[in-house]
Amino acid sequence: MTVQVELPCPKCKSTKMKFERPEIRETDVISCAACGHNLGTMASIRERMNKAYQQLKQRPAARKLQ
Numbered sequence: 001m002t003v004q005v006e007l008p009c010p011k012c013k014s015t016k017m018k019f020e021r022p023e024i025r026e027t028d029v030i031s032c033a034a035c036g037h038n039l040g041t042m043a044s045i046r047e048r049m050n051k052a053y054q055q056l057k058q059r060p061a062a063r064k065l066q
């Protein structure tokens with residue numbers, strides 16, 4: 001199973017994240033692979049991603065991308 005997290009780093013805008021292990025747990029702290037910026041726990045990142053996804057769905061123009 002592959003887990004993909006695409007959340008741009010607020011510091012360097014890199015979307016490459018560093019994980020402590022292949023199987024990510026909700027309590028794992030994720031950091032940016034490029035600059036090492038702490039992005040918070042998997043749970044908080046997932047929450048932010050869900051919010052961003054909900055906002056995308058609400059925009060009619062974004063539907064073309066899917």
Ligand SMILES: [Zn+2]
Nearest residue numbers: 009012032035
């Ligand atoms: Zn970064």
